[in-house]
Amino acid sequence: MKNRRIFIYIFLFSLTSINYIDRVALSVAAQPIAHEFGISPIQMGFLLSSFIWTYFASLIVWGLALDRWGTRYVNAAGMAIFSIATVATGFAWSYMSILVTRLVMGAGEASSYPAGGKVIREWMPARERGIAAATLNSGSYAGPAIGALLVAWAVQLFGWRTGFVIVGSSGAIWLFCWLKWFRKPEHASFIDDQERALILRERNGGLPDTPSGPTLSIPDLLKSTSVWGLLITQGFGSYAQFLFLTWLPSYLQTERHLDIVRSGYFTALPYALSVLLALAIGKLSDRLLTGDACSKGGRRNMVAASMLLTSVVLATPFVDDMWVMVAVFTLSLTGAQAALAMNIALIGDLLPSSAEVGRGTGLLITGGASFAMIAPIATGYVVALTHSYNNAFYIAGALALAGALVSLFMTRTPIRRHDSVAAVGEVSLGA
Template sequence: MRNRRKFIYVFLFSLTSINYIDRVALSVAAQPIAHEFGISPIQMGFLLSSFIWTYFASLIVWGLALDRWGTRWVNAVGMAIFSLATVATGFAWSYMSILFTRLVMGAGEASSYPAGGKVIREWMPARERGIAAATLNSGSYAGPAIGAIIVSFAVQLFGWRIGFVLVGSAGAIWLACWLKWFRKPELASFIDDEERALILRERNGGLPDMPAGPTLSIGELLRSGSVWGLLITQAFCSYAQFLFLTWLPSYLQTERHLNIVKSGYFTALPYALSVILAIAIGRLSDRLLTTEACNRGGRRNVVAASMLLTAIVLVTPFVDNVWIMVAVFTLSLTGAQAGIAMNIALLGDLLPSSAEAGRATGLLITGGASFAMIAPIATGYVVAMTHSYNNAFYIAGVLALAGALVALLMTRTPIRRAGESAAVDLSASGLVSQER
């Protein structure tokens, strides 16, 4: 049997890479755009945050659409929308026109994570969910690393407008490949029958497929304490992620006095290193956790440990050496990346089936977006009022510590369908017993 499902890893990684390349373009080009249009730090904070407004509003809609119509076409539509919006940013003529293209981009980008979560739940055996989720989320860090270099050079050589056109055009190649090759495992032609049987047998953690019937509604999901634990953890982790994503290049340029190209490099390096480290954490979680432990939510321990690593951002104000600063950012970004990825994998572990994976992942990312939306704006106000980034780093670190505690205490039970008793007898499968 050949492991051809590795192609799905490529799709997952490149999906979020392109998504985040488009996001980071404005962060890298923020100074020349601010100079051209006379934008203040507070206005830039709103502009950097703007795509998250429509992103936040669209996540559950995309999740419901994915569960109804499937990932192939719904994800394709999302990619087309946000790629075209990024290209259009390069033709903007005012602050408001950039704001509009960013709002459209955010609405389209909201499709990616719900689609990725559903693909993982449909395609991956339970013992591979950790590395699959880490691969999906690693694209969100590889994207800024690649985008920071491409956009910084484009801005330096050709101006900021060309940078947006270049990165926005990458989505067309991905879209063509996706539509040509991607199908559900039941229909995919690039895997053989033996691998197909393995996926279908093990994607529920060895438990039998849930019988056909109503799937969990958004309301039923929100009645689960574990779901609320996942949402809060995602929110606190996403705050740190979006602090780095939206303000790191400006921090390096203003506080560390690096030029645009150097700030691009020093933004790219921590992101690139964190991709390798976070995938290693995902792989390690799959090796250490048994199927039984996954079904009981044991991955929450990896989530909590990752959040503690994120909190190392608290030491940033005390670091003077630029290379030590890179190490701190690398570790904190690794923790944030692994925390978000393992939280997505934990959601898959706790769901009863893949039928509601789209809406559940959409709901999870909505939790993250709630604080991601706040981070750029809050940082803009902090910088404007204190003329320093120190308090911005303190806020992110404290939230990460709180997220570790929430992950340990609130994500301990499976997510159940309406009518199922509190003591769902998972032990009937011969694999697990309900954790109290």
């Protein structure tokens, strides 16, 4: 039997890669933009985080739209919106005009993770969910690696405006391929009948992929202890992720005194290495878990271990050698990437059917966005007040340690209609 699901993996990886290439463009071009428009570190912190405001507000809306209308057209609409907004940033004439394009970009980008989570639940056998989620989330690290180099090169040769036009235009190719070939597995023409039968049989662990009663609403989901554990863990991991995403190039330029091209290289390298390591963790997660352990939240152990790895960022202020610093950033980024990916797989494990995955993943990423929204602003204030990045790294590391504990103790039970938020000590100690 041919494994044509590889095309879905390619779609998932490239979806988030393009999403994050567009995000990192402003981080790499921050210094020339700040110089042109006279932007302070605090103002830049708000500008770097601005797309997260509309991203946060739009996640659940996109999730509900996906559950109602499906991934093909809803995901395409999101890609079109954020790609056009990124191109428009290259034509900005003021601080406020950049702010507006970033807000529009954030609203469009909010579609990607809910859509990716729903595609994974619809297309992947349960035993492949970890590596599929890792592939989806790996794009969020490959994107900054590619974007850091591409935008740095474009800024150096042509100016920052050209960088935004180049990266924003890449979405058009993806959009054409998605609309031409993507369908649900029931109707996809590029898989054979044997593979289709495998997907439909095993995507819900051998159980029917239809809700036994009414689908779970957002209020139903918010009554679950496991959902709250997932949201908090996603938030704490996202804080570290967005500290790196929004401020790493500036840190390398100001604290390590690298030029734009070298800072682009030393930003790209940890991201690129972390993609490979996080994919290995995703594969390991699938190999270690049985179907029964998945349904009982066994993947949380991998989430917690990955959050502990994220906390390596605490060592950054004590590192002088550039290559040791690359190692620290690589390990921390790997931990954050793996934790967030396994969390996406974990909510898929714990939900009763794919009918709730769009809204469930939208809610999950909302938890992440709530802290992602804070990270760039808090870092801007920390840098402005202390003239150092050290405390910013300490905050990210402490949250990562807390996230490991939350994942271990709050994501132990399947998500059901009659779940209620209980004291952590009362949660079942099953697998």
